[in-house]
Amino acid sequence: MALVSSKEMLIKAYQGGYAVGAFNVNNMELIQGIVTACKEEKAPLILQVSNGAKKYAGPVYLRKLVEAAIEESGLDICLHLDHGSSYEDCVSAIKDGFTSVMIDASHHSFNENILITSEVVKYAKDHGVTVEAELGRLAGIEDDINVSLADSSFTDPSQVEEFVAKTGVDSLAIAIGTSHGAFKFKGEPKLRFDILEDIQRRLPNFPIVLHGASSVLPKYVDIITEHGGAISGAKGVPEEMLRQAARMAVCKINIDSDLRLAFTAAIRQSIYQNPSHFDPRQYLIKGREIITEVVRHKILHVLGCGGKI
Ligand code: G3H
Ligand code: 13P
Ligand code: ZN
Numbered sequence: 001m002a003l004v005s006s007k008e009m010l011i012k013a014y015q016g017g018y019a020v021g022a023f024n025v026n027n028m029e030l031i032q033g034i035v036t037a038c039k040e041e042k043a044p045l046i047l048q049v050s051n052g053a054k055k056y057a058g059p060v061y062l063r064k065l066v067e068a069a070i071e072e073s074g075l076d077i078c079l080h081l082d083h084g085s086s087y088e089d090c091v092s093a094i095k096d097g098f099t100s101v102m103i104d105a106s107h108h109s110f111n112e113n114i115l116i117t118s119e120v121v122k123y124a125k126d127h128g129v130t131v132e133a134e135l136g137r138l139a140g141i142e143d144d145i146n147v148s149l150a151d152s153s154f155t156d157p158s159q160v161e162e163f164v165a166k167t168g169v170d171s172l173a174i175a176i177g178t179s180h181g182a183f184k185f186k187g188e189p190k191l192r193f194d195i196l197e198d199i200q201r202r203l204p205n206f207p208i209v210l211h212g213a214s215s216v217l218p219k220y221v222d223i224i225t226e227h228g229g230a231i232s233g234a235k236g237v238p239e240e241m242l243r244q245a246a247r248m249a250v251c252k253i254n255i256d257s258d259l260r261l262a263f264t265a266a267i268r269q270s271i272y273q274n275p276s277h278f279d280p281r282q283y284l285i286k287g288r289e290i291i292t293e294v295v296r297h298k299i300l301h302v303l304g305c306g307g308k309i
Contacts, residue, residue, distance in 0.1 A: 001070050001071070001073075001074045001075060001076060002070065002076055003066070003067070003070065003076075003077060003078070003079055003097065003099050004076045004077070004078055004099055005078060005099045005100055005128060005129055005130040006020070006046055006078040006080065006099070006100045006130045006132075006170070006171070006252070007130050007170060009044045009046070009078060009251075010130075010170070010171055010207035010251040010252060011207070012044070012308065013044070013207070013251035013252070013305065013308075014205060014206075014207055014249065014251050016304075016308060017246070017247045017304070018246055018247075018303060018304035018305045018308065019210075019242075019245070019246035019250050019251055019252060019253045019303045019304065019305065020043075020044045020045070020046055020251060020252050020253070020303065020305055021038075021043070021045065021046065021253060021255055021295065021298050021299065021303050021305065022046035022047075022048050022080060022082075022209075022252050022253065022254045022255065023045075023046070023047060023048065023255050023256070023259060023295065024048050024049070024050060024053065024082060024254070024255070024256035024259065025047050025048070025049060025053065025062065025065075025066075026049070026050075026052075026053035026056050026057050026062070027056075027057060028065055029263075029284050029287050029288040029291065030259060030263065030288075030291055031047065031065050031066065031069050032069070032288055032291075033287070033288040033289065033290070033291025033292045033295065034047065034259075034291060034292075034295050035069045035072075035073050035075065035077075036073075036292045037291075037292045037293075037295035037296040037299060038073075038075060038295065038299070039073045039074075039075055040292075040296070041296055041299045041300065041306040041307070042306060042307045042308065042309050043299045043303070043305045043306050043307075043308060043309065044076075044305055044308055044309050045075060045076075045077050045078070046077075046078040046080050046100070046252065047066055047069075047077055047078070047079055047080070048079075048080040048081070048082040048102075048254070049062050049079070049080070049081060049082060049093075049098075050082040050083055050256075051083065051084075051085065051089070053082075059092075059093070059096040059098075060096065062079075063079060063096055063097045063098070066079050075309070076309070078099050078100050078130075079097065079098050079099050079100070080098065080099070080100040080101065080102065080132075081093035081098050081100070081101040081102055082102055082254070083102055083104045084101050084102050084103050084104060084120070085104060086103075086116070087103070087116060087119050087120055087123070089103075090103050090120045090123070090124065090131075091120075091123055094123065094124060094127050094129050098129065099128075099129055099130070100129060100130040100131070100132070101120065101124060101129060101130075101131055101132070102131075102132040102133070102134070102173070103116060103117050103120040103131060103132075103133050103134075104133075104134050104173075105117055105133065105134070106133075106134040106135060106136060106137050106173075106175075107137065110135075110159060110163070113133070113135070113163070114162075114163060114166050114167055117131070117133040117163075117167040117169060118166065118167045118168065120133075121167055121168045121169055125168070130170040130171070131169050131170050131171075132169065132170065132171045132172070132173055132209055132252070133163070133167060133169045133171075133172055133173070134172070134173040134174075134175075134211075135155045135156070135159060135160060135163055135172060135173075135174060135175075136153055136154050136155030136156065136174055136175030136176075137152045137153050137175055138152060138175050138178060138179050138180055138211055138212050139152035139179040139180075152175065152179070153175065154175050154176060154177070154192055154195055155174040155175050155176065155195060155199065157195055157198035157199050157202060160172065160174075160199050160202055160203055161202050161203065164203060164206065170207070171206075171207040171208065171209050171251070171252060172199075172203075172206070172207075172208055172209065173208075173209040173210070173211050174195070174196070174199060174208055174209070174210070176191050176192040176193070176195045176196050176210075177189075177190055177191040177192050178191065178210060178211060178212035178213055178237055179212045180211065180212045180256075180257075181212075181257055182214070182216050182231060182234040182235075182236065182257045182260075182261060183233055183234055183235065184212065184214075184216070184235055184236050184237060185235045189235065189236075189237060189238050189241065191237070191241050191245070193244065193245075193248075196208070196245065196248055196249065196250070197248070199249065200248055200249040203249070206249065207249070207251035207252065208248075208249040208250045208251065208252075209250070209251070209252040209253075209254065210242070210245055210250045210252070210253050210254065211254045212237075212254070213237055213242055213245075213253045213254050213255060214236045214237065214255055214256065214257035214258040214261075215236040215237055215238065215239050215242065215258060215302070216234050216235055216236025216257065216258065216261065217236070217258060217261070217262075217294070217297075220258075220261040220262045220264075220265040220290075220294075221234050221261060221265075223265035223266075223268065223269050224261065224264055224265045224268055226269075227265075227268040227269050227271075227272040228268060228272065229264070229268060231261075234261075236257070236258070239301060239302050242302050242303075243301075243302060243304065246302070246303055246304055247304075253302070253303060255298060258294055258298070259291060259294065259295075262290045262291060262293070262294040263287045263290065263291060265290065266283075266286040266287045266289065266290035267283045267284070267286060267287050269286070270282065270283040270286040271283055
């Protein structure tokens with residue numbers, strides 16, 4: 001049981017035709033809820049922290065919470081920096097004890113992306129840390145990321161071999177139609193599996209990462225709506241599409257919005273149904289339980305990574 005890099009996990013996932021869940025965390029209840037599900041289902045686990053999460057909780061708090069989770073559960077866990085925005089950002093995470101980093105230089109030109117990513121890879125390799133980079137740009141809005149549909153672009157498969165050869169990255173996030181947040185599609189959901197297939201052909205045995213991969217489960221949207229929430233139009237990636245991607249070269253699937261929705265649903269419902277409650281433990285426990293439920297669902301019905309440790 002240790003903090004581990006994602007290298008072995010992703011290689012095994014590729015060979016086994018499944019994906020590892022990379023869950024965004026920023027507090028104790030999320031971490032505990034996720035870890036409970038992974039322990040019970042014997043699933044490999046990546047916990048990831050965005051810059052927004054670092055600002056909220058502090059990197060040291062988060063690392064110590066993850067270390068506590070490892071000690072309590074006996075699981076190996078990869079602690080990953082999600083959307084590192086610069087070389088300095090990634091170095092700082094590695095110094096804070098992260099075992100995997102993403103350098104998101106996808107908004108730079110192709111050559112600059114190669115340059116920045118290569119510098120991160122060089123530093124990370126010396127410290128036994130794995131690196132994920134991104135080619136193409138996802139649309140969507142999160143705390144620190146705001147990419148309009150007009151500024152988003154699919155990954156160009158003809159660039160991937162050169163990018164991977166020149167940078168030495170361990171995995172590559174690609175844009176095939178997913179987007180960050182809970183409002184992913186206005187019309188019918190559509191992913192460019194032809195692009196994924198082309199990339200898989202050009203990069204044999206190379207782990208691909210899917211960001212913006214929440215499904216926005218109607219069950220949780222309905223609970224939120226029935227208890228005073230207002231998120232009409234929320235729509236995610238259909239689960240069968242994610243299962244198909246996980247059987248292909250996609251080895252890491254990023255999930256944040258589905259955790260946010262489930263956590264909010266449970267807490268809204270608990271507060272609404274129990275007007276006399278004012279002890280945060282009374283509703284946070286509901287949040288923690290629903291996180292275990294949603295992560296178990298992902299492991300068994302989307303990722304296919306149950307029983308893989
Ligand atoms: O891809 C971004 C993650 O969902 C993190 O979002 O920056 O709001 O923490 P955040
Ligand atoms: P979702 O917003 O679809 O959960 O995506 C999260 C993500 O990609 C984190 O990097
Ligand atoms: Zn992302």
